[in-house]
Amino acid sequence: MDNPKSKTQNLKSEADLLKDQLIAWRRDFHRHPELGFQEFRTSGIVAKYLSSLGLEVQTGIGQTGVVGLLEGSRPGPVVMLRFDMDALPIHELNQTDYVSENAGVMHACGHDAHTAIGLGIAQLLTKRREELAGTIKFVFQPGEEGCGGALAMIADHVLENPRPDVALGLHVWNDQPLGLLAAGNGGVMAAADIFTIKVQGQGGHGAQPHLCVDATLIASQIVVALQSIVARNVNPRQTAVVTVGAIHAGTAFNVIADTAELKGTIRTFDATTRAGIVHRLSEVVESTARALGGRASIEIKVISPATVNDERVAQLVRETAIEMLGAEHVTADQLTMTAEDMSEFLSQVPGCFFFIGSANAAQGLNAPHHNPRFDIDEAVLPLGVAVLAEAAWRYGKTTTD
Ligand SMILES: [Zn+2]
Numbered sequence: 001m002d003n004p005k006s007k008t009q010n011l012k013s014e015a016d017l018l019k020d021q022l023i024a025w026r027r028d029f030h031r032h033p034e035l036g037f038q039e040f041r042t043s044g045i046v047a048k049y050l051s052s053l054g055l056e057v058q059t060g061i062g063q064t065g066v067v068g069l070l071e072g073s074r075p076g077p078v079v080m081l082r083f084d085m086d087a088l089p090i091h092e093l094n095q096t097d098y099v100s101e102n103a104g105v106m107h108a109c110g111h112d113a114h115t116a117i118g119l120g121i122a123q124l125l126t127k128r129r130e131e132l133a134g135t136i137k138f139v140f141q142p143g144e145e146g147c148g149g150a151l152a153m154i155a156d157h158v159l160e161n162p163r164p165d166v167a168l169g170l171h172v173w174n175d176q177p178l179g180l181l182a183a184g185n186g187g188v189m190a191a192a193d194i195f196t197i198k199v200q201g202q203g204g205h206g207a208q209p210h211l212c213v214d215a216t217l218i219a220s221q222i223v224v225a226l227q228s229i230v231a232r233n234v235n236p237r238q239t240a241v242v243t244v245g246a247i248h249a250g251t252a253f254n255v256i257a258d259t260a261e262l263k264g265t266i267r268t269f270d271a272t273t274r275a276g277i278v279h280r281l282s283e284v285v286e287s288t289a290r291a292l293g294g295r296a297s298i299e300i301k302v303i304s305p306a307t308v309n310d311e312r313v314a315q316l317v318r319e320t321a322i323e324m325l326g327a328e329h330v331t332a333d334q335l336t337m338t339a340e341d342m343s344e345f346l347s348q349v350p351g352c353f354f355f356i357g358s359a360n361a362a363q364g365l366n367a368p369h370h371n372p373r374f375d376i377d378e379a380v381l382p383l384g385v386a387v388l389a390e391a392a393w394r395y396g397k398t399t400t401d
């Protein structure tokens with residue numbers, strides 16, 4: 001009786017019919033962006049809409065997070081769908097009629113699109129409640145942008161009652177053209193650490209270097225020396241980045257700086273590589289400073305682990321996407337050194353986090369993520385709904401049939 005092909009067509013065309021509604025939601029969230037853990041308006045709209053669909057809704061999970069449970073009419077697995085809701089401290093430079101009305105805050109990563117896609121999927125799957133096997137757990141997460149939103153939700157027991165059997169999520173992706181879906185096997189996004197280096201020299205007159213220990217010079221040598229770690233200490237078969245993003249020292253042209261501070265990030269996929277880099281960072285920082293007569297210390301903090309997809313779930317996503325988008329629009333090549341705290345969920349629950357291309361260069365909609373001119377081709381919204389809803393639906397079916 002069940003013809004999966006006709007179901008696929010159905011969900012795709014149902015998602016297409018939602019396009020205007022998806023755009024309206026996304027533009028509303030875009031106009032009213034909120035920073036991590038301040039998503040009061042956004043989460044209020046989400047909670048209200050999920051309640052109106054008849055879902056069992058919990059609010060205040062991880063401060064501003066929302067969870068909605070959709071129980072199917074047949075027994076089956078618990079499928080978690082995760083959507084992040086937060087914006088960034090960026091002042092938007094676009095001139096659209098849905099430009100941010102909250103000065104200095106902007107949806108420059110596309111989480112407005114994710115929230116809209118989540119609401120659309122909730123609507124589609126609720127309509128199919130009678131045929132749905134298992135439970136869909138909608139997780140609307142606050143504070144993805146380095147704020148620890150996923151961990152906050154986990155601390156509030158989002159992975160219990162019921163415990164998800166699988167977790168799925170997506171990111172609109174302006175590095176790729178509209179509709180190109182990437183779902184890789186294994187590690188797809190890097191583990192991220194932040195490091196802070198404090199250099200202690202001895203300040204003095206700019207014309208009397210022999211009486212000083214120049215913290216600026218030490219900091220500069222450290223930046224250069226750190227680049228040798230990836231080049232000379234990391235196994236060339238592994239992937240890693242060490243970036244110094246900020247350097248601060250000194251106050252005047254004729255003063256030798258007493259102290260300097262550097263901040264940067266480490267990106268890796270594998271734990272041994274990470275441990276090696278952490279070890280060498282401390283050695284290089286401390287000994288470079290000592291060689292130049294000063295002192296330096298380093299503090300390293302984990303931001304998030306690597307995002308690792310389960311191969312079987314990633315394959316299910318790709319197979320679903322091939323039917324909906326065509327094989328030429330689906331790839332397993334997803335590897336990037338950017339990081340995501342979806343990784344916190346995927347380190348406890350098998351699943352897949354995939355990218356769906358949202359750029360349209362011809363329309364000028366291809367600024368990179370976190371850029372003040374970031375915007376997406378909104379045609380990605382129904383595509384995201386279709387693939388993610390169908391993958392969730394299918395996971396329930398294939399594990400119970
Ligand atoms: Zn981002």
Ligand SMILES: [Zn+2]
Pocket residue numbers: 109110111144171
């Ligand atoms: Zn993002």
